Structures are given as structure tokens and as C-alpha cells.
Amino acid sequence: xxxxxxxxxxxxxxxxxxxxxxxxxxxxxxxxxxxxxxxxxxxxxxxxxxxxxxxxxxxxxxxxxxxxxxxxxxxxxxxxxxxxxxxxxxxxxxxxxxxxxxxxxxxxxxxxxxxxxxxxxxxxxxxxxxx
Numbered sequence: 317x318x319x320x321x322x323x324x325x326x327x328x329x330x331x332x333x334x335x336x337x338x339x340x341x342x343x344x345x346x347x348x349x350x351x352x353x354x355x356x357x358x359x360x361x362x363x364x365x366x367x368x369x370x371x372x373x374x375x376x377x378x379x380x381x382x383x384x385x386x387x388x389x390x391x392x393x394x395x396x397x398x399x400x401x402x403x404x405x406x407x408x409x410x411x412x413x414x415x416x417x418x419x420x421x422x423x424x425x426x427x428x429x430x431x432x433x434x435x436x437x438x439x440x441x442x443x444x445x446x447x
Contacts (some may be wrong), residue, residue: 317355317369317370317371319368319369320369320370321367321368322366322367322368323367324367325366326363326368328363328367329363329367331362332356332360332412336353336357339352339353339356340353340409341378350418351422353418354418354423354426354428355422355425355426356382356426357423357426358380358384358423359426359429359430360427361380361383362377362430364378365380373430377407377427377430380426381423381424381426382403385423387411387412388415388416388419388423389411391411391412391414395411396408396411396413409447410417
């Protein structure tokens with residue numbers, strides 16, 4: 317893996333980060349806050365990976381999904397307490413504090429969406445229409 321910057325992915329990541337911030341600070345409960353935010357966060361992480369590395373689409377998607385699953389599974393443990401972060405609002409917001417199976421589903425759907433979009437975007441760029 318090499319460090320390699322891709323402006324398009326980094327612009328996407330920046331835009332998604334601003335959306336995530338808006339969701340975190342404006343919407344306090346409900347589907348958009350909890351489920352859609354989790355769906356978007358894996359897309360954000362994917363865009364960061366693709367924007368900063370030369371990893372392939374599949375490798376980036378897999379790494380991001382494993383990170384998301386790992387953080388969610390850590391929520392089954394008192395890991396925030398281990399690092400004395402149990403009272404940190406930022407740590408709870410970024411890392412979460414309660415395990416939800418629905419979050420794993422949201423992460424999975426986010427990565428599936430990325431793979432579908434990348435598939436069609438790559439096929440559009442490689443196929444030409446003959447008239």
C-alpha cells in the first residue's frame with residue numbers, strides 16, 4: 317500500500333464529513349441519526365482510504381468494513397472505561413458506547429452500496445458505446 321492522493325475521493329470524504337457533523341449536532345434521535353449516520357460513516361471511511369492510498373476498491377471496502385465491525389464489536393466490552401474515556405462525549409460519539417446489531421447491517425449496506433457504485437462507475441469508464 318502506497319500513499320497516493322485522489323482529489324475526487326477526498327472531496328467526497330470532506331462532503332460526507334460535513335454531513336456527518338450536521339447529523340451529529342442537529343439530529344438527536346431517530347433513523348437518520350443512528351442508522352443512516354452509520355450507513356454514511358463507512359462510505360466516508362472508504363472515501364478517505366481511496367483518497368489517500370492506492371488500495372483497490374475491494375481491499376479498501378474490506379478494510380473499512382473490518383474496522384467498522386471491530387469498533388462495533390468493541391462496544392460489547394467496557395473498552396471506553398479501559399482508556400478512561402467513559403465520560404468523554406467525543407469518544408462516545410466517534411466510537412459509540414452500545415452494541416447494536418442494526419449498526420452492523422447499516423455498515424454492510426453502506427459497503428455494498430459503495431461496491432455497486434464503483435462497479436457501475438468503472439464499467440461506464442471502460443465501455444464505449446458504438447453507434
